[in-house]
Amino acid sequence: MKNILFNGYDIVLFIVIYVCLFFSLFTLTLRRDANPAHPWLSGFFLTQAMGAAYILALYGDAFHAWAVTHTPAIFALFELSLWLEGAALLVYTRVSLYHDVGFTRRDLVLLAPVLIYIITVSSVTLYYPPDQSPAFLRFLQSDYVQYYEHLRNTVRVGFGIWAYLVVQRYQRQIPEAYSNLDLLSYRWLKLLIAGFIVLRLWSAFNVLLFTLINAILGERISLQIDYDMLGIIANYGHLLLISTLLYFGLADSQNVMRITKETLEVVGKATTETRPAYSDEQTERVRKHMITARPYLDSQLKIDDLAQQVSIPPKTLSSLINQQFQMNFFEYINSFRLLEAKRLLRDPQYQAQSIVDLAFRAGYNSKTTFYRLFKIEAGTSPSIYRKQHLLAPQSGRPS
Numbered sequence: 001m002k003n004i005l006f007n008g009y010d011i012v013l014f015i016v017i018y019v020c021l022f023f024s025l026f027t028l029t030l031r032r033d034a035n036p037a038h039p040w041l042s043g044f045f046l047t048q049a050m051g052a053a054y055i056l057a058l059y060g061d062a063f064h065a066w067a068v069t070h071t072p073a074i075f076a077l078f079e080l081s082l083w084l085e086g087a088a089l090l091v092y093t094r095v096s097l098y099h100d101v102g103f104t105r106r107d108l109v110l111l112a113p114v115l116i117y118i119i120t121v122s123s124v125t126l127y128y129p130p131d132q133s134p135a136f137l138r139f140l141q142s143d144y145v146q147y148y149e150h151l152r153n154t155v156r157v158g159f160g161i162w163a164y165l166v167v168q169r170y171q172r173q174i175p176e177a178y179s180n181l182d183l184l185s186y187r188w189l190k191l192l193i194a195g196f197i198v199l200r201l202w203s204a205f206n207v208l209l210f211t212l213i214n215a216i217l218g219e220r221i222s223l224q225i226d227y228d229m230l231g232i233i234a235n236y237g238h239l240l241l242i243s244t245l246l247y248f249g250l251a252d253s254q255n256v257m258r259i260t261k262e263t264l265e266v267v268g269k270a271t272t273e274t275r276p277a278y279s280d281e282q283t284e285r286v287r288k289h290m291i292t293a294r295p296y297l298d299s300q301l302k303i304d305d306l307a308q309q310v311s312i313p314p315k316t317l318s319s320l321i322n323q324q325f326q327m328n329f330f331e332y333i334n335s336f337r338l339l340e341a342k343r344l345l346r347d348p349q350y351q352a353q354s355i356v357d358l359a360f361r362a363g364y365n366s367k368t369t370f371y372r373l374f375k376i377e378a379g380t381s382p383s384i385y386r387k388q389h390l391l392a393p394q395s396g397r398p399s
Contacts, residue, residue: 009232009235010056010060010063012235012236012238012239013052013053013055013056013060013235013238014052014056015239016048016049016052016235016238016239016242017049017052017053017056019242020045020046020048020049020052020242021045021046021049023042023045024042024043024045024046024049025042027039027041027042027045028042035096036095037092037095037096040088040091040092040095041092043084043088043092044085044088044089044092046081047081047082047084047085047088048081048085048238048242049081050077050078050080050081051078051081051082051085051238052235052238053074053078054074054075054078054079054081054082055231055235057071057074057075057078058075058140059231068133068134068137072133072134072137073134075134075136075137075140076121076124076134076135076136079117079121079136080114080117082152082156083113083114083116083117083152083155084113084114085156085159086113086155086156086157086158086159086160086162086163086200087110087113087159089159089160089163089193089196090110090159090162090163090166091110093163093166093167093189093193094166096186096189097166097167097170097186097189098170112155113155116151116152116155120148121136124136124139127139146207146210146211147211149207150204150207150208150211153200153203153204153207154204156200156203157197157200157201157204160193160196160197160200161197163193163196164190164193164194164197167186167189167190167193168190170186171186174330175328175329175330175331176303176318176322176328176329176330177302177303177304177314177329178301178302178303178329178330179296179298179299179300179301179302179329179330179333179334179337179363180299180300180301180330180363180364180365180366180369181330181369191244192241192244195237195240195241195244196241198237199234199237199238199241202230202233202234202237203234206230206231206234209230277315277316277319277320278312278316278317278319278320278323278324282310282312282316282320283320283324285310285311285312286310286312286317286320286321289306289309289310290336293309294336294340295309296333296334296336296337296340296362296363297337297340297361297362297363298363299360299363299364299365300365301333301363303317303318303329306329306333333363334373335377336363337362337363337364338362338373338374338377338378340361340362340363341358341359341362341364341370341374341382342378342385344358344361344362345358345382345385345386345389345390346386346389346390348390351386351390355382355383355386356370359382370382
C-alpha cells in the first residue's frame with residue numbers, strides 16, 4: 001500500500017508552497033525591470049513557501065517521518081525562513097514606497113534575525129550529541145523551545161509593525177511632495193502588512209497560551225486543548241494572506257509614482273522651521289510662475305519639478321509654501337486646479353465637454369478626488385455649480 005503524505009489540511013499548505021514558489025520565480029525573472037521592489041517581493045514569497053513547507057515537515061504526520069528519514073537538514077534550514085520573512089516584508093515596503101532606498105548603519109538591525117538564528121543553530125548543534133535524530137528537531141521537541149519561539153514571534157511581529165509605521169510615515173509626508181495622491185494610495189500595502197501582523201500575533205498567541213496554561217493549570221489541562229485546530233486556522237489565514245499579496249502586490253505598477261526618501265526628509269524638516277528660509281523675491285517668483293506657466297496642469301507635478309522650474313531648492317520651496325500660504329504642497333497646487341476647474345465650468349465654450357474631462361484638463365487625474373475637493377471648497381457639486389453659472393448672467397466676480 002502506498003504511503004499517504006498529505007491529508008486535507010496539508011493540501012492548503014501545499015497550495016501555498018506551490019503558489020509562492022511559482023510567483024517567487026515569476027517576480028524575479030519576468031517582472032524585475034517593471035518594479036525594483038519585485039526582487040524583494042520574490043524573496044518574501046520564498047520565505048512564505050519555506051515556512052509552509054516547514055509546517056508540513058513538523059506536523060504533517062507521514063510527511064514528518066519522511067522528512068526525518070530523507071531530508072533531516074530541512075528543519076534547521078527552513079527555520080531560517082521564519083527569521084527572514086519580517087525583514088523581507090520591511091525592505092519590500094520601503095522599496096515600494098521610495099526611490100533609491102539607501103541602507104545606513106541603523107539598518108544593520110535587519111541582520112539581527114540572522115545572527116540570532118546562527119547562534120541558535122550553532123548552540124543546538126554543540127549541545128545535542130549526534131545520533132539518528134536531527135539535533136535541531138530534538139531542540140524543537142524540548143521543553144525550552146517555547147521561550148525561543150516567544151523571541152522569534154516577537155521579532156516577526158516587530159518587523160511587521162515597523163513596516164506598518166513606514167507606510168504611516170510615508171502617508172503623512174507625501175502631501176508635502178506630490179500634487180496628486182490618487183496614484184500614491186498604499187492602503188492595500190497597509191492591509192497586507194496588517195494581515196501579516198495578525199497572523200504572526202496569532203502564532204504568538206498560540207505559544208503564549210501553551211506556556212501560560214502549562215504554568216498555571218498544568219500539563220494535564222493543556223493536553224485537552226486542541227492546539228492543532230489553532231494551527232489549522234493559521235494555515236487558512238496564511239493562504240488568504242498570500243492570495244491578497246498576489247492580487248495587490250503584482251498589480252500593474254507603471255502608474256504608481258514613488259519619491260526619494262531624501263526629498264520627503266528635506267521637505268519634512270522644512271515644515272518644522274520657524275524662521276523664513278526664503279526671500280520676498282522668491283515668493284513673488286513662485287506667484288508669477290504659477291499664474292504664467294500654470295504648472296499645476298501637470299497631473300504628476302512633484303515638488304522637485306516645481307523647485308527646478310522656479311530655481312528654488314525643494315526645502316526652501318516647501319518652507320515658502322507652508323509659511324507664506326499656510327498650505328502644504330498638495331493643498332497649494334490643488335487650490336489653483338480648483339480655480340481652473342471653476343473657470344472651465346463657467347465657460348460656455350466648454351459646456352459640451354463632460355465635467356470629468358474638464359477636471360482632467362485642470363490637472364486632476366481622479367474623478368473621486370476632484371469631486372471631493374470641489375465640494376469642500378465650493379460647498380456644492382461641480383454639476384450644480386456649472387448649471388448655476390452657465391444659466392446666470394455673467395456679472396460680478398466669479399465665485
